[in-house]
Structure formats: structure tokens, C-alpha cells
Amino acid sequence: MRVQLQDDTSAERFAKQLLDIGNGKMAIDRSTQCITLPTHFGKMTSTKDELIQKVFPNIVRIYKNRAGAILAATNNDANAINFSIQNGIPGEATTYK
Numbered sequence: 001m002r003v004q005l006q007d008d009t010s011a012e013r014f015a016k017q018l019l020d021i022g023n024g025k026m027a028i029d030r031s032t033q034c035i036t037l038p039t040h041f042g043k044m045t046s047t048k049d050e051l052i053q054k055v056f057p058n059i060v061r062i063y064k065n066r067a068g069a070i071l072a073a074t075n076n077d078a079n080a081i082n083f084s085i086q087n088g089i090p091g092e093a094t095t096y097k
Contacts, residue, residue, distance in 0.1 A: 010040075017041055042071070052085055059088045 017038055020026055026035040045051040052059070055068040072078035086093070 013040065014042060048081060048084060052081065052088070056085065059085065060090060 021035065028035055043051065043054045045054060051070060055070050056062075070081055072081055
């Protein structure tokens, strides 16, 4: 995934944090074998719907905006988020096979 910076310092910081995680530069807690995400890592929320609202605040009006992205840990999580977002987009759904 590429993060488009466009003079956005928060996007630049986020891109660096993603690289640090991917390159194994984040400290690992020996007892849990997990990393602790930085305080300002992305947009933390309590629910999936709250996350979607923060990343895509006007999804009904501006659903073609490609400026936001949601990272998911698993394909199941990504599918659930995509399904929720698609249900918020106006118009009739079309499935192509």
C-alpha cells in the first residue's frame, strides 16, 4: 500500500509508522510478543461504524472520494467493513460474475 503524502504531515508520520512495523523496527513486548502502537497511530475508534464515519464522514454524498483508507487485520474484517461501507452508498447494487 502506498500512502499519498501531498504535504500532509499526519500521512507522512503514518507512512513511516507502517514502514517501521513492516520492517520489524517496533519494540516487541517479550511477555505478549505484541507491539504497542504509537499514541497517534491512525484513527482509533471503539466500533466499526465509528471508524467508517471518521474515515469517510460524508459517504452518502462523497462516496467516490479515494482519500481515505481503512486497514484491516484479516480478509474477514476487510469484507465486513467493505460490506458496511457499500450499504451506505446510494443506488442499486450490481454484482458482476
